[in-house]
Amino acid sequence: MSPTVAGIVFIASLIVALAITHRPLGDYMYRVYTGTRHLAVERLIYRLIGVRPDTEQRWTVYARSVLAFSAVSILLLYAFQRLQDKLFLSLGFGPVPDHIAWNTAVSFVTNTNWQAYSGESTMGHLVQMAGLAVQNFVSAAVGMSVAIALVRGFARKRTDELGNFWVDLVRGSLRILLPIAFVGALVLVAGGLIQNFAEPHAVATVAGGHQTLTGGPVASQEIIKELGTNGGGFYNANSSHPFENATNWTNWVEIFAILLIPFALPRTFGQMVGDRRQGYAILAVMGVLALASVSALTALELAHGGTVPQAVGAAMEGKEARFGVANSGTFAAATTLTSTGAVNSFHDSYTALGGMIAMGNMMLGEVAPGGVGSGLYGMLVLAVITVFVAGLMVGRTPEYLGKKIGAREIKLASLYFLTTPALVLIGTALAMASPEQRASMLNGGPHGLSEVLYAFTSASNNNGSAFAGLTVNTPWYDTALGLCMALGRFLPIVFVLGLAGSLARQAPTPASAGTLPTYRPQFVGMVAGVTVILVALTFLPALALGPLAEGIH
Amino acid sequence: MERMPGWLRQHIAALRALLVLTVLLGVLYPLAVTGVAQALLNGRANGSPVEKDGRVVGSALIGQSFTGPDGAPIRKYFQSRPSAAGAGYDPMASGASNLGPENVLDVLAVPGATDAHGKPDTGRQSLLTQVCARSRAAGALEGVSGARPYCTPDGVGAVLKVFPAVGTPTRVVSVNQACPAAPFVAEYRGVKVECGRPGEDYSAGRTVPVRGTARAVVPADAVTASGSGLDPHISVAYARLQASRVARERGLPLERVRHLIDENTSGRALGFMGEPAVNVLTLNLALDKG
Numbered sequence: 001m002s003p004t005v006a007g008i009v010f011i012a013s014l015i016v017a018l019a020i021t022h023r024p025l026g027d028y029m030y031r032v033y034t035g036t037r038h039l040a041v042e043r044l045i046y047r048l049i050g051v052r053p054d055t056e057q058r059w060t061v062y063a064r065s066v067l068a069f070s071a072v073s074i075l076l077l078y079a080f081q082r083l084q085d086k087l088f089l090s091l092g093f094g095p096v097p098d099h100i101a102w103n104t105a106v107s108f109v110t111n112t113n114w115q116a117y118s119g120e121s122t123m124g125h126l127v128q129m130a131g132l133a134v135q136n137f138v139s140a141a142v143g144m145s146v147a148i149a150l151v152r153g154f155a156r157k158r159t160d161e162l163g164n165f166w167v168d169l170v171r172g173s174l175r176i177l178l179p180i181a182f183v184g185a186l187v188l189v190a191g192g193l194i195q196n197f198a199e200p201h202a203v204a205t206v207a208g209g210h211q212t213l214t215g216g217p218v219a220s221q222e223i224i225k226e227l228g229t230n231g232g233g234f235y236n237a238n239s240s241h242p243f244e245n246a247t248n249w250t251n252w253v254e255i256f257a258i259l260l261i262p263f264a265l266p267r268t269f270g271q272m273v274g275d276r277r278q279g280y281a282i283l284a285v286m287g288v289l290a291l292a293s294v295s296a297l298t299a300l301e302l303a304h305g306g307t308v309p310q311a312v313g314a315a316m317e318g319k320e321a322r323f324g325v326a327n328s329g330t331f332a333a334a335t336t337l338t339s340t341g342a343v344n345s346f347h348d349s350y351t352a353l354g355g356m357i358a359m360g361n362m363m364l365g366e367v368a369p370g371g372v373g374s375g376l377y378g379m380l381v382l383a384v385i386t387v388f389v390a391g392l393m394v395g396r397t398p399e400y401l402g403k404k405i406g407a408r409e410i411k412l413a414s415l416y417f418l419t420t421p422a423l424v425l426i427g428t429a430l431a432m433a434s435p436e437q438r439a440s441m442l443n444g445g446p447h448g449l450s451e452v453l454y455a456f457t458s459a460s461n462n463n464g465s466a467f468a469g470l471t472v473n474t475p476w477y478d479t480a481l482g483l484c485m486a487l488g489r490f491l492p493i494v495f496v497l498g499l500a501g502s503l504a505r506q507a508p509t510p511a512s513a514g515t516l517p518t519y520r521p522q523f524v525g526m527v528a529g530v531t532v533i534l535v536a537l538t539f540l541p542a543l544a545l546g547p548l549a550e551g552i553h
Numbered sequence: 554m555e556r557m558p559g560w561l562r563q564h565i566a567a568l569r570a571l572l573v574l575t576v577l578l579g580v581l582y583p584l585a586v587t588g589v590a591q592a593l594l595n596g597r598a599n600g601s602p603v604e605k606d607g608r609v610v611g612s613a614l615i616g617q618s619f620t621g622p623d624g625a626p627i628r629k630y631f632q633s634r635p636s637a638a639g640a641g642y643d644p645m646a647s648g649a650s651n652l653g654p655e656n657v658l659d660v661l662a663v664p665g666a667t668d669a670h671g672k673p674d675t676g677r678q679s680l681l682t683q684v685c686a687r688s689r690a691a692g693a694l695e696g697v698s699g700a701r702p703y704c705t706p707d708g709v710g711a712v713l714k715v716f717p718a719v720g721t722p723t724r725v726v727s728v729n730q731a732c733p734a735a736p737f738v739a740e741y742r743g744v745k746v747e748c749g750r751p752g753e754d755y756s757a758g759r760t761v762p763v764r765g766t767a768r769a770v771v772p773a774d775a776v777t778a779s780g781s782g783l784d785p786h787i788s789v790a791y792a793r794l795q796a797s798r799v800a801r802e803r804g805l806p807l808e809r810v811r812h813l814i815d816e817n818t819s820g821r822a823l824g825f826m827g828e829p830a831v832n833v834l835t836l837n838l839a840l841d842k843g
Contacts, residue, residue: 001825009825045577049570061559068563072571120645130579137578138571166570173574178582185586186594192614195590195598200645203609206837207619207627212645213600213612220586237638237647240780242614243600247819248827306654307762308680311703311710314773317680318649321634321774321786322819324828328780345780346649349680447653469651550655 007326018263026267032175033148056161059501063494065165070109077105080131090124103478108135110489113232113464116473120235125216133221140228141172143373146493150377151272153500154401157508184223192246193219226257229371231341231464239344240320248322255334262369265376277519284524289368290337298329300354318346336361339371341464348467352551359454362461363539377496384413386530390516402508416495420460421538423484427456442469450546460488616785618642629802631795633833634774638782649780652680657712659729661751681710687776695794700767705737714758728755786830813839
C-alpha cells in the first residue's frame with residue numbers, strides 16, 4: 001500500500017468509526033442533559049457545592065454562574081502554579097513565573113491550552129494532574145453546558161429558564177467525560193503511554209552518554225486533553241512525544257477522541273429540538289467542511305511544496321517517522337478543526353499552504369466540528385446568520401426552528417461572529433507594529449507574519465496550537481494572548497447565552513409555505529457557503545501577506 | 554447562604570464546585586487509572602524500559618544519540634534521526650526546530666567577530682543548509698552520494714540573491730557560500746555570481762533557490778529533525794542504507810544485519826496506520842547481543 005492510499009484508508013476508517021459512534025453517544029448525551037434523576041454521588045456533590053439542582057436559571061444567572069466558575073478557576077490555577085514549590089510532587093521546580101502562570105491559567109480555563117511553558121521543565125506532577133487536567137475536564141463540560149443551554153433556547157417556548165449550570169457541569173464531567181476518559185486512558189497505556197509518579201531519572205545510554213527519562217501521570221491526562229478538545233500537552237512536544245503518543249495506532253485513537261464528542265453533539269441537538277433531521281443538517285455542514293479541509297491539508301503535505309520540503313523529498317521536518325506525513329496532516333486538520341490544538345507534528349515546518357489550511361480551520365471559528373460544545377453553538381450561530389441572509393434575499397422575517405430571528409437575535413449573532421476576527425486582526429497588528437514583538441519571530445519574511453497571525457488566531461479561537469517558532473513566553477505576548485483567550489472565550493459565551501434567553505422567551509412560529517426548510521441539502525450548502533465566505537472576506541488580506549505570499553511564487 | 558448577595562453566592566458555589574471536582578477528577582481519577590495501569594500493564598505504564606546486561610539503558614519509546622563524546626557517529630551503531638531536543642535526544646527539552654519551508658538564508662559567521670558574551674560569532678544556518686549539510690555528512694558516512702536538490706556540492710543551500718529585486722539582474726550573490734568559496738554556478742542570466750561576504754546585508758535582493766539536477770540518495774528522515782526530537786525510529790530505507798556500514802564494522806554478514814532490521818521494524822498497524830519504522834535503540838541492542 002502506498003503512503004497516499006494508506007492515508008486515505010486512515011481518514012476513511014475515522015469516518016466509519018465516527019458514523020458508528022455518533023448516534024449512540026448523541027442519544028446518550030441527550031438523556032444525560034434532559035434526565036430528571038440525579039445519581040447518589042451527584043446529590044452529594046450538589047450538597048457540597050450548596051446548590052439546589054432542581055431550580056432552573058434565567059440566562060443572566062446561567063451566564064453569571066459560568067463566569068463565576070471560570071473566574072474562580074483562573075484564580076485558583078494561577079495560585080496553584082505560583083505555589084507549586086510549597087506543595088508535594090513538584091519535582092523540585094520553582095514557582096511558575098507570573099506572566100506564564102497567568103497565561104497558562106487563562107489558557108486552560110478557556111479550553112485553549114496554549115502552552116507558553118515547556119511541561120517537562122516547568123510543571124510538577126501535582127499541578128499537571130490536579131490543576132491543569134481538572135480544567136481539561138471542566139472547561140470541556142462548560143463548553144457543552146453552554147451549547148446545551150442554547151439548544152434549550154431553541155427547544156423551549158415562553159420561558160425564562162435555560163437549565164441549571166451546576167447540574168449541566170457536573171453531569172457533563174461525571175457522566176460523559178469521566179467514563180470515556182477512564183477507558184481511553186487504559187487503552188493508551190496499552191499502547192505505551194506512561195502512567196506513574198516517577199521523578200525524572202538519569203540512565204547511562206548505550207553509546208556511553210546519559211539520558212534523563214521522565215515519569216508522570218501522562219495517559220490519564222492525554223485522553224482528556226483530546227476528548228475535551230483541550231490540547232495542552234504534558235510535554236513541550238505535545239502529542240509528538242512518544243510518551244504522549246507512542247504508536248501509529250495510539251495516533252488514530254487520539255484523533256478519534258478529538259472528534260468523538262463534537263461530531264455526536266448534533267445528534268443530541270436534533271433529539272432535543274425534536275427533529276433529528278435538523279441535527280443531521282448541522283452534522284452534514286460540519287462533515288463537508290471537515291472532509292474538504294482534512295483532504296486538502298493531507299494532500300498538500302504529501303505534495304511537499306516549497307524549497308526545503310522539495311530539497312528533503314518529503315515534508316518530514318517536524319514529523320515523526322512512526323506517523324508519517326499523511327497521518328500527521330490528518331492530525332493537524334483534526335486538531336485545528338476542533339478547538340484542540342494538540343499537535344503530533346510541528347505546524348511551523350509544514351508547507352506554506354498546508355500551514356495555511358490549519359490556520360484557515362481555526363479562522364472558520366472552529367465549527368467543523370469545533371470544540372466540545374463550542375463547535376455546536378458556533379455552528380448554530382452561523383445557521384442563524386444564514387437564515388438571516390436567506391431572509392434578506394426573499395424579504396421575509398427569517399425563522400430558524402420555529403423561532404423568529406429578529407433584530408435582537410441577529411445583533412447577538414453578529415457580535416458573536418465579530419469578536420474573534422477583531423481580536424485576531426487587532427492583536428496581530430499591534431504585534432507587528434512593535435519592533436520588540438517582531439523580534440520574537442524565528443523565521444523571517446512572510447513566514448514570520450504567519451507565525452504571529454497563527455498565534456493570535458489560535459489564542460482568540462481558543463485552539464492552542466502554534467507555529468511554535470514564535471517566542472511567546474515574554475510578558476507582552478503572555479499578557480496579550482491571555483487577554484485574547486479570555487475575551488475570545490467569554491464574550492461569545494455571553495452572546496450565545498443572551499441569544500438562548502431571547503429565543504426561549506418566544507412563542508414558536510408555525511411553519512408556513514414561505515419558511516425556509518433547514519434540513520435539506522440546500523440549507524447545508526448555504527450554511528457551508530456563508531461560513532466560508534464570511535471567513536474569506538475577513539481574513540484573506542492577512543493570509544495574502546503571510547502563507548499565500550510564501551506558498552505561491 | 555441564602556442571605557448573602559447573589560453574586561457572592563455564585564462565587565462561593567463556584568469555589569466549592571471546583572474543589573469537589575478537583576478531588577474527583579484531579580486526584581481520584583488519575584490515581585484509579587494509575588492503579589489499574591500499574592496492576593495490568595506495569596512495563597508500559599513505567600515507560601517501556603529496555604535493559605542491557607541487567608541494567609536499564611533507556612526506553613524503547615525514546616530515541617537516543619549513538620555518537621561519541623566528540624559528537625561523531627559511532628560507526629558500529631545505526632544512527633538516529635537529527636534531533637532538535639536540547640543538545641540532541643534530551644527528554645528534558647523535547648521539541649522541534651520550528652523552521653519553515655522557505656527558511657533558506659544563512660547568517661554567515663563573521664570571522665573575528667564576537668557576541669555579547671565574548672564568544673566567537675558562529676552565524677546561523679538556515680533549515681535548507683542544515684538539510685544539505687546532514688545529507689552530505691550521511692552520504693560520506695555511508696559511502697554514497699550526499700547530493701540533494703537545492704544543495705551546493707559543498708553542502709549548503711543553493712540560494713542566490715539577485716539585485717535589483719525586480720528587473721534585469723546586475724548583481725548576483727550565492728549568499729550561503731562564504732568567500733572565498735567558489736559559487737555553485739558561475740553565471741546567472743549572464744551575470745557573474747559572487748560568493749557571500751559575511752556581515753553584508755543582502756535583504757534587498759530577490760531570493761532565488763536553485764534546484765539543480767541532483768537526485769537524493771539519502772532518505773528524507775535522515776536529514777530532518779522530528780517533532781519531538783525524541784523519535785525512536787528511522788525509516789526502513791534509512792536503515793537499509795546504514796546496513797552495509799554496520800555489517801562491515803562488526804564483521805557480520807549483511808544478511809544477518811538485514812534480518813535484525815526486519816525484526817525491529819514495526820509495520821503499519823492494521824495495515825494502514827502510520828508508516829513502517831525501525832526502532833534504532835532495540836536494533837542496536839540486538840546487534841550488541843550478537
